Amino acid sequence: GDLFATCKGKWSRNRTFGQSLAEGESAQQQMENRKTVVEGYYATENFFHLCKRQKHDAPILSEIFEVVFHGADPKAGILRLMRRELKPESN
Numbered sequence: 001g002d003l004f005a006t007c008k009g010k011w012s013r014n015r016t017f018g019q020s021l022a023e024g025e026s027a028q029q030q031m032e033n034r035k036t037v038v039e040g041y042y043a044t045e046n047f048f049h050l051c052k053r054q055k056h057d058a059p060i061l062s063e064i065f066e067v068v069f070h071g072a073d074p075k076a077g078i079l080r081l082m083r084r085e086l087k088p089e090s091n
Contacts, residue, residue, distance in 0.1 A: 014040040027068045044068050058088060 002048040006012045017038045020030055031041060048065040063077035 014037045017041065021067060022074060028072055041068065 006014050009015060013036050017027075017030055017040065019029060022078070027041065032081075044050070044064055048058070048061055049059060059081055063072070063081055066072035067074050067077055
């Protein structure tokens with residue numbers, strides 16, 4: 001239920017945050033004007049830094065981090081992911 005609500009529900013804070021990013025509003029602008037918590041914003045930052053400390057390669061997370069915290073273009077991020085060299089995934 002939570003996953004469906006996050007992905008499809010207009011009431012989802014994470015979904016509306018992501019949609020606003022896609023429409024050009026920066027994460028910083030959104031966070032300054034929010035009165036509610038967007039868990040995904042904080043989870044992205046914390047998980048990104050955890051993966052870096054533990055030297056885990058997390059390309060999708062890295063692209064999301066760049067979009068949210070550095071204003072990177074989401075379309076460019078998708079292209080970078082799709083153009084990555086294929087390699088076996090490890091545990």
